[in-house]
Amino acid sequence: MTGSNEWWRGAVTYQIYPRSFQDSNGDGIGDLKGITRRLDHVAELGVDAVWLSPIFTSPMADMGYDVSNYTDIDPIFGTLADFDAMVARAHELGLKVIIDQVLSHSSNQHPFFKESRSSRDNPKADWYVWAAPKPDGSPPNNWLAIFGGVAWQWEPRRRQYYLHNFLKEQPDFNFHNPEVQEWLLGTMRFWLERGVDGFRLDTANFYFHDKKLRDNPPFDNGTGVPPVNPAAMQIHNFQKNQPENIPFIEKLRALLDEYDDRAAVGEIGEQHFAIQLMSEYTTAKRLNMAYSFEMLSPRFSPTHFRGQIEEFFRLAPGGWPCWAFSNHDVIRHVTRWAQHGHDQDSLAKLAAALLLSLEGSICVYQGEELGQTETELKFEELTDPQGITFWPDDKGRDGCRTPMVWSAAEPYAGFSDAEHTWLPVRAPQRARAVNTQAGDPNSVLSFYKKMLALRRGREDLKTGKTRFLNVADPMLAFVRGERLLCLFNLSREEQTTEVPATDEVLVSSAARVDAGTVKLGPNGFLLAELAG
Incomplete structure (x- = not known):
């Protein structure tokens, strides 16, 4: 039976980056037991749901966005029993649980890819995107990978290239194969049966590729200077955003609707017409919500904010957006917009008041409620392949992923008692620890609680x-x-x-x-x- 409780409409979701939230076993990496321990903090904020970035089994080439087992928990985060306990505690506290679902690609360590790459005639031979080289041995077209270089990797056993829109360790599934679609939907059913309330769909517009493998057209940024990442020099018309994506999204929505009160929010990774895609993906029986990077950019002006909201609802009067100012992929907004701020606290409170007043659903990234700033890191401290590849002009995403700060006086600000943590805790971030703000009525943390209580108590702020x-x-x-x-x-x-x-x-x-x-x-x- 389909539930009628649209809890997600106008809701506020708190994004947890599991590696950096709370370490419970002293290995310097956050885990599920740590999340469970800190859920009271999340509930006391007054949000409606939590979203967990990937926790599935993974070699961690891209910090969990390269999945090698879609129905188990990576040991660094714990076990399925730990996950079940976390979900149970969240539900006790009145919090919904959304998990990250990476469908467009797997890890190259996934058993299906290992089988697929072994020959052209095995049962999984057509489960990934394979293509013959051009007569001169070069890749089949001009597609570029988001993390640098061409989007094709040679496999000598098949004498073919495979597609990877991101790292070469992240081969793309062939969604033109119906068996792939059904299997991936089955992995989602596994988590629905365990009680999750929804999914954040990673790169939801990347599922299908152009069957004809046509070249992407160029994009001229008007400066005459190439960007640090050459992928921005193309309009990726044929690499993603294919019309076949929509029927699959509708199939995915039909799965969710078999269960009561479940929801999906899709990440729209597009630099040219993201609002248009958001509107297309949230009309009719498609995604409940979608978000893009339009509000996660350096742009900070009334014209920009007004334009995104007006354009979305003009294109999709029956659709629903999800807005965020920070997440695990971008520079934290207090740093990103610092030039517009009187001081850090004033800017953080202004951003909170604006974000939590917007029509749509809202996502708050961990630490945002503290007015947290971007962490400055040295090159040798980086773990993010994006930063390692494009340093120093693009320092990557590690600066927004450093550990949550709970107690200013404790080692690693209460995140861990390990000798070393996977990313460091710097003094500017430590100074914004939860315990330094909890009792101060003028703190950023107290203001977030006030704004969240106002939004929760007023229907006009949620759905007006x-x-x-x-x-x-x-x-x-x-x-x-x-x-x-x-x-x-x-x-x-x-x-x-x-x-x-x-x-x-x-x-x-x-x-x-x-x-x-x-x-x-x-x-x-x-x-x-x-x-x-």
Whole structure:
């Protein structure tokens, strides 16, 4: 039976990066028992769900996004029993559990790939994307990999290339083979039966490739200078975003609908028309939600934020987005937008007020509730293949993945009692530990709790429509529902604007209201009821 409880609509999900949340066994790496221990912190924030980045068995070439067993837990994180205990505790606390599902590719250590690469006539021969070389021995087309180099790797046993959109250790499944689709859906059913409430679908627009293997067209960034990653020099029309993707997404949704109250949010990895794809993937019986990197970029302006929201709902009035400002793939937003901030705390609170006022569902990345900043790392400390390949212009993703800081005075800020942790804890991050903010009503942590309580208690903030007001940059103003005014100063200077008459001020910072005129200080904001 399909459930009618759309708990995900307008919900706030807290993303946990398991390697960095809490180490319970002293090996310097976070694990499931550690997550279970710290779930009280998550529940006390006032969020609705947790999303766990990959925890499946993996050689960790890409930190779990290269899966070698889709129905077991990697030993560094624990066991299936540990997972079950974590889910049970989350549910006791009223938290839904979403897990990361990497369907587009597996690890090259997966038994199916080992079989597939062994010959052209084995039972799994067509489960991955294989292609003959050109007459000169070069790859079959011009496709480039996201992590550098060509997207094809030679396999001498088959005398063919295989496709890898990311690392060569991450061969792509051949979704044109119906057996592959059914098997992958079966792995999802395994976790649904264990009680997970939904999935975050990694690279949800990468499942199918162009059968004709046509070359991608070039993309001119207008600068005349190649980017640090040459993959950005192509429009990846044929490598992903294929029309066959939609029927598979509908099949996936049908699986979810066999269970009560389950949901899926898809990651749309696209630099050219991401909002359009988000809208396509969330209409009708497709994904419940989708997100892209549009809100995870360096852009920080009223025009940008307004444009993303208006464009999404114009294209998909019946669809539903999921917005985030930080995650495990991008520079933390307090650092990314620092030039627009009066100070770190003011910027962190402004970002929280804005994010938690947006129409759609919301994702908060671990440490974001502390106003956490990006960690500066040395090259020899990196683990991320992206950073290792493109250093120093692109330092990779390790800087946003360093351990969660719980207690400023403890070794590794309470994350671990190991001699060394998988990534270091630096002083600027330690200074923002949970225990330094928990009792301070003016802290970023306290403000997140206040904003989350406001959103949880008001239906207009969760599902109310958005009506933008025309105010001058750098101010952003909109009304949620009928009467909730949301006003933000996205600059480091005081701004003044006229607004409709208000009654009750619900949340504010550096704001003064006087007879329809609002003065907002640097990074100031105001949420108030319009006069009835």
